[in-house]
Amino acid sequence: MPDFLDYSVENEIAFLTVNNPPVNAMSPGVPEAIVEGVARAEADEAVRAIVLIGGGRTFIAGADIKEFAKITSGEKDRGGDLFPVINALEDASKPTIAAIHGTALGGGLEIAQGCHYRIALQSAQVGQPEVKLGIIPGAAGTQRLPRLAGVELATRMCAQGDPVKASVAAEAGILDQIVAGNTPEELRAGAVVFARDVVARGGPHPKTRERNDKLGDEATNAPIFEAARAQAGKRRRGFEAPLAAIEAVEAATKLPFDEGLKREQEIFLRCLYSDQSKAMIHAFFGEREARKIPDVPKDTPIREIRQAAVVGAGTMGGGIAMNYINAGIPVLLKETTEEALERGLATIAKNYQRSIARGRFTEEWVEERLDLITPTLSYDGFERADVITEAVFEGMELKKKVFAELDAVAKPGAILASNTSTLSIDEIASATKRPQDVIGHHFFSPANVMRLLEIVRGAETSKDVIATSMGLAKTLRKVGVLAGNCFGFIGNRMFGPYRREAIFLVEEGAGIAQVDRVLYEFGMAMGPMAVGDLAGLDVGWRIRKEHPEHFPEGVRYPLSEDKLCEMGRFGQKTGSGWYAYDERRQPLEDPEVLKVIADTAAEAGIKQREIDDAEILDRCLYALVNEGARLLGEGFALRAGDIDVVYMNGYGFPAYRGGPMWFADTIGLARVLERVKEFEAQHGEGWKPAPLLEELAAAGTTFAAWDRGRAQKVGA
Numbered sequence: 045m046p047d048f049l050d051y052s053v054e055n056e057i058a059f060l061t062v063n064n065p066p067v068n069a070m071s072p073g074v075p076e077a078i079v080e081g082v083a084r085a086e087a088d089e090a091v092r093a094i095v096l097i098g099g100g101r102t103f104i105a106g107a108d109i110k111e112f113a114k115i116t117s118g119e120k121d122r123g124g125d126l127f128p129v130i131n132a133l134e135d136a137s138k139p140t141i142a143a144i145h146g147t148a149l150g151g152g153l154e155i156a157q158g159c160h161y162r163i164a165l166q167s168a169q170v171g172q173p174e175v176k177l178g179i180i181p182g183a184a185g186t187q188r189l190p191r192l193a194g195v196e197l198a199t200r201m202c203a204q205g206d207p208v209k210a211s212v213a214a215e216a217g218i219l220d221q222i223v224a225g226n227t228p229e230e231l232r233a234g235a236v237v238f239a240r241d242v243v244a245r246g247g248p249h250p251k252t253r254e255r256n257d258k259l260g261d262e263a264t265n266a267p268i269f270e271a272a273r274a275q276a277g278k279r280r281r282g283f284e285a286p287l288a289a290i291e292a293v294e295a296a297t298k299l300p301f302d303e304g305l306k307r308e309q310e311i312f313l314r315c316l317y318s319d320q321s322k323a324m325i326h327a328f329f330g331e332r333e334a335r336k337i338p339d340v341p342k343d344t345p346i347r348e349i350r351q352a353a354v355v356g357a358g359t360m361g362g363g364i365a366m367n368y369i370n371a372g373i374p375v376l377l378k379e380t381t382e383e384a385l386e387r388g389l390a391t392i393a394k395n396y397q398r399s400i401a402r403g404r405f406t407e408e409w410v411e412e413r414l415d416l417i418t419p420t421l422s423y424d425g426f427e428r429a430d431v432i433t434e435a436v437f438e439g440m441e442l443k444k445k446v447f448a449e450l451d452a453v454a455k456p457g458a459i460l461a462s463n464t465s466t467l468s469i470d471e472i473a474s475a476t477k478r479p480q481d482v483i484g485h486h487f488f489s490p491a492n493v494m495r496l497l498e499i500v501r502g503a504e505t506s507k508d509v510i511a512t513s514m515g516l517a518k519t520l521r522k523v524g525v526l527a528g529n530c531f532g533f534i535g536n537r538m539f540g541p542y543r544r545e546a547i548f549l550v551e552e553g554a555g556i557a558q559v560d561r562v563l564y565e566f567g568m569a570m571g572p573m574a575v576g577d578l579a580g581l582d583v584g585w586r587i588r589k590e591h592p593e594h595f596p597e598g599v600r601y602p603l604s605e606d607k608l609c610e611m612g613r614f615g616q617k618t619g620s621g622w623y624a625y626d627e628r629r630q631p632l633e634d635p636e637v638l639k640v641i642a643d644t645a646a647e648a649g650i651k652q653r654e655i656d657d658a659e660i661l662d663r664c665l666y667a668l669v670n671e672g673a674r675l676l677g678e679g680f681a682l683r684a685g686d687i688d689v690v691y692m693n694g695y696g697f698p699a700y701r702g703g704p705m706w707f708a709d710t711i712g713l714a715r716v717l718e719r720v721k722e723f724e725a726q727h728g729e730g731w732k733p734a735p736l737l738e739e740l741a742a743a744g745t746t747f748a749a750w751d752r753g754r755a756q757k758v759g760a
């Protein structure tokens with residue numbers, strides 16, 4: 045049995061140091077070890093107070109999330125919950141103190157709430173992030189947190205899941221003291237002083253469950269819950285857990301502690317067994333798996349990134365520059381004309397102003413960031429850059445010209461990244477004499493907001509450039525996913541068939557708004573037609589013209605979108621696309637577009653008919669899944685989970701459905717294949733089933749199982 049707890053006594057204080065790296069999760073055996081430690085300290089006459097502290101880099105990051113799947117699959121019964129620990133700490137006769145560094149999250153914060161006192165380093169954070177896993181706090185967090193923090197903050201923390209800083213937690217009453225210093229050693233020293241002080245003051249020591257002074261009343265609480273529900277409906281549309289968390293906190297304000305707790309447990313279990321929580325736990329581990337690249341080991345050397353440069357100050361280039369300066373990395377931002385540069389800088393300033401207005405950043409912080417940008421019209425200074433990102437217009441000739449210029453000015457070892465969303469990294473790299481340093485860094489618009497960074501590996505990209513890019517994604521607070529160098533990589537390659545089906549459906553008689561509504565109601569952030577109008581219909585049009593090889597003769601082609609582009613209807617930026625837009629940018633149905641569609645259908649011999657919502661959903665989603673399976677089988681993604689991470693973080697796929705491949709697993713691959721074959725019979729070539737989909741459906745297995753099998757092979 046591993047040694048999950050170090051027990052030591054200093055100055056009459058027992059230190060229970062949790063020892064379960066990397067994040068001190070409450071894996072089986074850890075709660076039991078803490079209970080034993082508390083009992084030992086209680087029995088030890090030399091001990092006057094008990095301090096619970098985390099070993100290594102953090103306090104307790106919560107329950108062991110891996111255990112949840114074992115519980116819901118029936119592999120083990122619930123057991124191992126945290127109540128024995130919390131009760132032991134709260135009912136101890138000697139004062140108990142949680143000493144927090146790093147993060148106290150989920151069950152970690154719930155255990156701390158069971159202690160009589162909580163102290164923390166200034167750098168620590170505390171939170172109830174369970175909703176991000178589709179569950180709610182399940183060890184009385186919804187009942188104790190409002191008793192410490194008040195109803196408003198507790199509701200926000202439980203329903204939104206974001207951690208709060210130590211200073212906020214101290215002000216709210218979650219923490220009793222902030223300890224001076226930055227290190228775990230200083231925390232220990234502070235804990236000794238604090239513990240001796242509470243011992244000197246004497247008992248009784250406060251039990252959180254008995255405190256009711258912050259629970260408010262119906263009149264003060266009702267507007268808090270109403271606002272929280274409205275916020276959840278708007279920001280977390282379709283997610284069940286935020287509403288469930290609010291329900292549980294509300295129970296704390298209306299019921300005695302034990303009854304409130306019973307209510308929390310019912311709601312917790314309902315969420316734990318839900319499909320949403322399984323999908324979101326898949327998303328949690330998927331993001332972390334995506335960092336692992338089988339042939340790029342963890343100890344691959346990393347290139348240091350101290351100075352960045354970006355070529356192109358348009359929407360993408362400006363957003364990319366913001367990512368660097370937000371991370372404290374100075375950036376050179378190059379444009380070709382003074383006007384373009386000024387326009388770019390003005391957009392950046394406007395974006396920051398919006399964040400200041402929303403209270404996200406302070407004026408001073410933004411000033412400091414903006415000082416990190418050096419605008420330029422030349423390559424002067426580029427010789428100092430460790431990473432240079434090209435974000436110019438999407439055209440191969442221009443990109444190659446820029447890369448040839450970069451090859452001439454960049455220092456040896458600089459990473460040369462292209463923000464291309466479709467083009468071949470190998471061809472771009474061929475414009476340089478250093479293809480090993482060339483890689484794709486595909487950011488998503490708006491680049492300062494969207495979490496995804498698709499990292500595209502060329503045939504010659506060196507392993508340390510890949511490892512550095514994956515690390516850089518984390519530094520820039522992005523989720524990095526490695527993609528192979530195929531047309532459109534992972535995301536846009538799949539998006540092609542998805543939007544193609546949406547357009548075909550419209551040509552066959554579905555309403556434009558109907559298609560958007562069906563996908564929106566499924567949970568997508570926007571429908572496919574509205575996305576086209578937002579991103580610009582000309583982007584796909586230009587790609588289709590530049591790459592006819594991807595649209596072979598005899599395979600149906602999205603005719604009507606080209607026609608709209610020929611009319612200058614590029615989407616929101618030209619005031620009209622699939623929709624017309626009023627002055628408030630509200631989309632309106634446009635008779636002119638309906639005529640284009642009807643004429644296109646008539647010319648192409650497409651018979652229009654009434655199309656039901658179910659067909660729209662199946663055709664759009666299974667086009668996505670089939671293409672995902674194809675590129676996965678061809679090796680352009682490492683795992684089905686990586687594809688899911690791409691779609692949830694870059695394309696607005698609802699996290700509570702776990703991404704397209706996970707969603708397909710939940711439907712059953714045999715059923716998905718059956719539909720794909722039906723569509724192939726009706727619509728031909730474009731629906732040819734992906735070999736991997738056929739293989740897995742025949743074997744009666746899932747994409748998730750296929751991922752697990754591969755992970756084992758790589759590990760072996």
Ligand code: 3H9
Nearest residue numbers: 067069105106107108109110149150151173181182183332
């Ligand atoms: C809960 O507590 C429910 C309760 O109400 C009680 C119910 C009874 N479990 O993220 P990182 C792994 S629900 C298992 O790269 P960082 C992670 O997979 C829980 N494993 O580090 C990774 O493994 P690998 C509520 C976990 O420094 C490694 O640790 N708590 C857990 O960037 C390093 O993780 C949360 O939701 C876990 N709880 O960030 C907190 N946490 O190396 C979830 C991490 O094999 N965790 N791992 O890929 C986090 O938010 C971040 O991990 C943290 C550290 C901020 C702590």
